[in-house]
């Protein structure tokens with residue numbers, strides 16, 4: 001097999017699947033670290049006296065640099081200008097620094113210390129919460145950038161072949177990272193005497209391993225470059241700043257960005273509120289309440305690559321996205337109708353949601369290279385992620401506000 005890889009990178013099936021595996025593992029570590037604190041909320045309340053406002057601030061940190069300082073868009077431009085190898089290393093470096101700050105804040109800072117500062121008026125905050133949020137904000141820049149970098153790498157290696165299946169597998173690794181982040185942190189923290197910082201340290205070590213797998217990709221990608229150069233196929237089109245305007249002029253790009261915004265804003269925040277929903281509306285007992293929402297990531301692990309391979313063979317990406325979006329409307333109508341309150345209905349609705357959450361991404365990500373040239377792809381993905389991030393940041397606030405106003409959930 002190694003011989004085959006050495007002979008011809010561009011034609012070796014094993015080489016491109018190894019590249020996919022190496023890059024997806026790096027990305028998966030990022031997905032693990034993104035949600036590593038989610039299951040530890042109880043411990044943070046118990047040990048450090050964090051409250052809902054602290055959590056709200058910490059979670060909002062995700063968008064501070066990406067959305068407001070446009071770091072995500074710059075990340076896409078760096079990707080198109082300086083390439084995936086450099087951008088990947090930079091992303092992992094930024095993630096490590098960000099997560100290092102968060103680790104220091106959670107593991108070593110005095111939870112009772114406060115800081116006074118001015119931001120649209122005088123503010124007092126817990127120093128630990130502020131530092132952890134700033135670390136998370138920095139981490140998120142690297143995390144989102146590694147997401148678009150992975151997309152561009154997969155397109156480079158798989159275009160004209162089983163691209164949608166490969167992108168589906170890449171998303172499946174992301175889901176696995178999220179799944180592990182929900183399953184592992186609490187047992188790890190408990191095994192180390194209720195230490196909230198140990199799962200973060202565990203994630204950092206994982207990410208260092210993810211960095212090593214990225215180095216394997218770099219070696220292979222360099223070989224692909226030199227092979228292409230020898231054949232006179234070097235990528236000579238370079239990204240220029242004004243290319244951003246040619247992306248803006250493509251109408252299909254806006255349709256995809258809009259669908260990405262609405263779709264992800266509907267699904268991701270749901271996951272955060274799903275347990276409360278099945279308890280409050282469907283009357284599921286406390287200890288089983290996590291089971292129904294957990295069907296969602298597990299189902300998407302298998303279905304996203306499956307739909308990707310259907311897309312590779314049959315096409316019809318637009319129809320897949322439309323069906324996925326319609327299913328989502330059906331699911332939320334089911335959640336909203338008061339008399340649909342049997343636990344079995346919740347199971348069926350979550351399964352349909354899982355199908356929708358696999359259908360749309362499996363068609364959406366491979367559709368972008370069909371409308372955008374490769375040298376602008378990083379910026380195009382970054383712009384789509386940037387639009388999407390507004391929804392990911394805004395909708396939880398909207399849900400919180402709606403629950404406070406009309407909901408029955410405890411504050």
Ligand SMILES: NCCCC[C@H](NC(=O)[C@@H](N)CCCCN)C(=O)O
Pocket residue numbers: 027034144146147148150151170171174264268361365385388392
């Ligand atoms: N190579 C990554 C494929 C994109 C996967 C996609 N990720 C996103 O849309 C990100 N902007 C992050 C979303 C927030 C998750 N915490 C996905 O389907 O996850």
